[in-house]
Amino acid sequence: MxxxxxxxxxxxxxxxxxxxxxxxxxxxxxxxxxxxxxxxxxxxxxxxxxxxxxxxxxxxxxxxxxxxxxxxxxxxxxxxxxxxxxxxxxxxxxxxxxxxxxxxxxxxxxxxxxxxxxxxxxxxxxxxxxxxxxxxxxxxxxxxxxxxxxxxxxxxxxxxxxxxxxxxxxxxxxxxxxxxxxxxxxxxxxxxxxxxxxxxxxxRRAVRLDRVTLSEPDPTWPRQYARLAARIRHALAPVDLRIDHIGSTAMAGLAAKDVIDIQLSVPSLAEADGPLAERLAEAGFPRLPGDWWDSPRPPGSGRWEKRLHGSADPARPVHLHLRVTGSPGWRYALLMRDHLRADPDRRAAYLMLKRELAASAPDIGTYATAKDPWFDEEHLRAEEWAARTGWRP
Missing domain, CATH: 3.40.50.300 (P-loop containing nucleotide triphosphate hydrolases)
Structure with missing residues (x-):
């Protein structure tokens, strides 16, 4: 209903x-x-x-x-x-x-x-x-x-x-x-x-995009995230889990796919697979079928497993990433967001890459894979920034 x-x-x-x-x-x-x-x-x-x-x-x-x-x-x-x-x-x-x-x-x-x-x-x-x-x-x-x-x-x-x-x-x-x-x-x-x-x-169907189309920065993206996060929080109450706006729509002034990326911190993947998954589905965030993981940084350090949910709303695509609190993938999502927020030059470099790939590799899978070499290198810069500034997730 x-x-x-x-x-x-x-x-x-x-x-x-x-x-x-x-x-x-x-x-x-x-x-x-x-x-x-x-x-x-x-x-x-x-x-x-x-x-x-x-x-x-x-x-x-x-x-x-x-x-x-x-x-x-x-x-x-x-x-x-x-x-x-x-x-x-x-x-x-x-x-x-x-x-x-x-x-x-x-x-x-x-x-x-x-x-x-x-x-x-x-x-x-x-x-x-x-x-x-x-x-x-x-x-x-x-x-x-x-x-x-x-x-x-x-x-x-x-x-x-x-x-x-x-x-x-x-x-x-x-x-x-x-x-x-x-x-x-x-x-x-x-x-x-x-x-x-x-x-x-x-x-229990989630909206999925097949092609990459970059939208110009939308100042309402943070407000849209806030409404989505409030729904997730309401659906999971009284359980109180950390929710974060991540990805390109969480960075002011950055063109992006018009998809709101959200990270939900979970105690374990077993808990993510339990009643929590059905409560999210009932709230409009069904789980996407299949196995999902993040590319490890540095490469070869083991697969970073996660769960991925989407949105049933045809007009508001969402990627809801369920990652274990404190895990490498969880930390990396927050680190890269905060690093790129803090460094306009690196953010501009990322935008240039995104525009080039959206033009040459608009298929969603090819686009995501083609960004890996840039992030392998950018991860090192982000870790240096974190050490220099005392960043914590």
Missing amino acids: LRVGLTGGIGSGKSAVARRLVERGAVLLDADRIAREVVAPGTDGLAEVVAAFSDRVLDADGTLDRAALGEIVFADEAARRRLEAIVHARVRVRTAELFAAAPPDAAVVNDVPLLVEVGLAPAYHLVVVVHTEVATRLARLARDRGMSRAEAERRIAAQADDARRAEAADVLLANDGTLDQLHAAVDALWHDRLVPFEANLRH
């Missing part, structure tokens, strides 16, 4: 995105609807809300007066956090039940207004954020909900700002145009990414 988190600021139009995804075949879980359910008359949730805010938040028929409650909590940060503490735990429990009840081949979209604010992003395979300019949102709230400008501004200010939501977004859907334009963007997302992502996830 593919778990998609959908969010956006009030008035952004995420409900229109949710409706279109349902039309395409998604299963929708609406956090607002679930939040109303857990504070319906007769529930423990409603009783606790009344105990916290008094019966002035009740209508005459005993149901929750959401407008009255909103006036209290959106004007008072402490009150808002108190309400969240009451409601959110119950919403999480009910949401988990609904996820469990969905078909195993479903793409389940969880519409969560406060997904970013409450730190839920790592729990999803993908987070979609609907972005709309504030002026457009204010106009929509006045037109569609009859909300005063002051109230709309207060509601917007109480939520995460656009920059914080963008940090959490794997997909940023702009919604400042027409409804047809929004539908076209949602349809493309569904057919090009969500459908194949779900199938890859169900069949």
Whole structure:
């Protein structure tokens, strides 16, 4: 099952995105609807809300007066956090039940207004954020909900700002145009990414590149790594293993294959082969079949065995290297990253080599093998740098 988190600021139009995804075949879980359910008359949730805010938040028929409650909590940060503490735990429990009840081949979209604010992003395979300019949102709230400008501004200010939501977004859907334009963007997302992502996830297939194409430096690579690492950490909790961004996308200003390389430090390869592998697969990082190892430095010093996982997301290739903590391959990955980060001249030499090989040997296997002689020599420079600077992994 593919778990998609959908969010956006009030008035952004995420409900229109949710409706279109349902039309395409998604299963929708609406956090607002679930939040109303857990504070319906007769529930423990409603009783606790009344105990916290008094019966002035009740209508005459005993149901929750959401407008009255909103006036209290959106004007008072402490009150808002108190309400969240009451409601959110119950919403999480009910949401988990609904996820469990969905078909195993479903793409389940969880519409969560406060997904970013409450730190839920790592729990999803993908987070979609609907972005709309504030002026457009204010106009929509006045037109569609009859909300005063002051109230709309207060509601917007109480939520995460656009920059914080963008940090959490794997997909940023702009919604400042027409409804047809929004539908076209949602349809493309569904057919090009969500459908194949779900199938890859169900069949434990990882995305693999056959050809080398260098992308110019992308300043978002570190942020993309951070989102991926948070998902891995969430999938493995409460086990806390070291996770590092390695490879060319971890070096500022360096052109690279658009693949995020991640190193997960494991106590042993036996542990990497245990339940940990299945937890990674369920989180969207299935193991790649076959035997994998790193080329030893210096050559002939014995094979550096590892495990390699990839990404089921067709739009975000990943190489997830599971190496034993303290092993030669583990240390080498960190050493070469830090050495090249620290030496712009050697980084420039590496870039020149990459461009030459990408042009002459674009096959992924040939490209990787052709770099070995350069790294055999560069390894010596890196060890000298480590000794001179006192570097430790």
